[in-house]
Amino acid sequence: MTETINDLPQVMLEGAKAARAASRTMGTLSAEKRVEALEAIARHLEAAKDDILSENKKDLDAAEDNGLDAPMVDRLRLDDERLGGIIQGVRDVAALDDPVGDVLAEWERPNGLKMSRIRVPLGVIGVIYESRPNVTVDASVLCLKSGNAVMLRPGSDSFHTSRRLVECVRAGLKEAGLPEGAVFMVPTTDRAAVGHLLSGLEGNLDVIVPRGGRSLVERVSQEARVPVIGHLEGICHVYVDKGADLEKAKAIVVNAKLRRTGVCGAAETILIDKARADELVPEIAGALIDAGCEVRGDETAQARHDGIVPATEEDWSTEYLAPIVSMRVVDGVRGAIDHISHYATGHTESILTEDEDTAEAFLREVDSAIIIHNASTQFADGGEFGMGAEIGISTGRIHARGPVGCEQLTTFKYVVRGDGQTRP
């Protein structure tokens, strides 16, 4: 479905300017006012439930006509329960600590200047995402809670649903006496809109959060004239050390790979310590295969278990997002760190061992956003971190690493209080 808008550049620019103006208001509100707006949004979503579901039906019908595959249709589908979950999510975000205005540091200089570093919103955030209606609401309320304005570009398959959801969000803002321009949704499925977002809209957009497939994120990273917070791929590793507890290790590896295979925190490569490979390879590979997973191993692994099929060099760099895993035998924790430093994408890696010294070396030396000892990589999630909700996971090195929640959607400014100081 494409609705063409003749003056799209103008519409986008006006939306961005309104978002910029609204962001100035949102960022200087009291925390109570932001909560009031989120509660009004939850009420408007509740009141419009039937309407939202009927718009969702339009999208689902079109998806069927377009031959969308089953997992994508499932992501798109809303029902009473899922919509209830989305609305509860709004209230959960409302209940989070307000991050804006926090004093992050305070100190005084010898000349009497009183310095402080204060948390402030990022400004206007662009979110480009897949056809998942829940993201429309999650991203809106996370941005609003942290005092930002947001420009949304949902996947085209969810256009009707998202448009109706955004109407509820804007109605809630209006009811709270706040500028509706704080949440703008691109009013067309025309892909040209993405280009306008990437161009930065004359300085009215501060950061872009891309979510979705590698091709989208690569395009955004290549073309964006504004900073990007996001991740390309999550090639997550689990290293099973000779000091591992076997039963824990089997349970964690199976969970890390198979709990959900389509999430970015799913494990893609299992590294096995050579010193205990004779036992660990058959046990771990066997548990994975029994659970329905294809295991692609290097020669050393293949030699230790019949069900393992051969891995190629490409496997070490592949994010399967499917019940397939690669397995390699490495020379202890040093070998694991070397493999990870070569192939990891900076997302999440886990070590399984009862040896504290080995674990600490891994935690210290591996440089990904999240490093885990004796637990599943699938904990790589804002909710599991206690952040309440997330807009995505960042594998970039600057500003935000790991789950991007309210706090990561803020920046800071310095406030300096003097009594007449001039600089010598």
Next chain:
Amino acid sequence: MTETINDLPQVMLEGAKAARAASRTMGTLSAEKRVEALEAIARHLEAAKDDILSENKKDLDAAEDNGLDAPMVDRLRLDDERLGGIIQGVRDVAALDDPVGDVLAEWERPNGLKMSRIRVPLGVIGVIYESRPNVTVDASVLCLKSGNAVMLRPGSDSFHTSRRLVECVRAGLKEAGLPEGAVFMVPTTDRAAVGHLLSGLEGNLDVIVPRGGRSLVERVSQEARVPVIGHLEGICHVYVDKGADLEKAKAIVVNAKLRRTGVCGAAETILIDKARADELVPEIAGALIDAGCEVRGDETAQARHDGIVPATEEDWSTEYLAPIVSMRVVDGVRGAIDHISHYATGHTESILTEDEDTAEAFLREVDSAIIIHNASTQFADGGEFGMGAEIGISTGRIHARGPVGCEQLTTFKYVVRGDGQTRP
């Protein structure tokens, strides 16, 4: 001067790979080891003083032949005293608190997972800068202190001096048993090298810090495939409120504009409260003019003092970096905030008033990196903030705002400690 290198792309890529490898070592050293390296660097600089000055002489002679203007030659010139200052700067940075490994936050989840956020180095930092030899050393030691590796591209007029300085830095690293590859200087003045840095060198460069003229910074912002930390312009404002103390205000305005006119924290526009314009305009403009400054005012200002020449719309967006200032009469603090939100570049703004409520409104609502009450904008400097040294000032909104010191050259990772948890 251009030294052409035939295989420049290869040389750059090898330098970047060596820097990446070195960064892994630098980031996991003890704080003591980093201090040891910086002290060795200071000793090597001391031992090579005569040699450095004779390389500097080569650059100065070439600068004369090339007709460089006096301020640029002055920036380029080293003498015994300046070199002593640079070496003292190395020891000052060595004495700073080590930022790496700080535990920024710790908490436990209901499932028993122990979460922590740990400060880690950014990785490999590219610095592109003007022909100022001190930056070669400052940038190197700030990056090393914070556990990073650095790739330097100094202005071509300082090529010989910078090359000799970098030899000392690398000799210090070697003496401390650390990889020399942690500091790489582009071995040619060929401008093509800048393009290679901007392309990101196959993921071996994590961030670029551009310093210098607007054209360089704009090129970097447009072309860089890696994140950029820096600033385009510092159009800094001083707003003189009706509640200002006149004597303080005159002293601060003159200092903010004229202490040094070539720094990014110098004031470029003075805003005067309409409610007291009859007194403030002649007093403030008079003080500036007496001190040798040209004042370009709007009509309201011109009508109140003879020496003010007319300003055009362009003046409000001009960074003079010279003894010229624009002056506009605005309608109180709201008028000042409106002007600033339109014309400021996000660097530093100051309000002069004895009225606390007015000051607090300004400090809260103005959204630049540094907001000051009753003091000069020329305090916008890492040293004045107590950071010890800075690699530049950032006007971007993400990662680092304001002075970029050691701490701003770091990022963080999450370390999660479990005892067998799988995600339900």
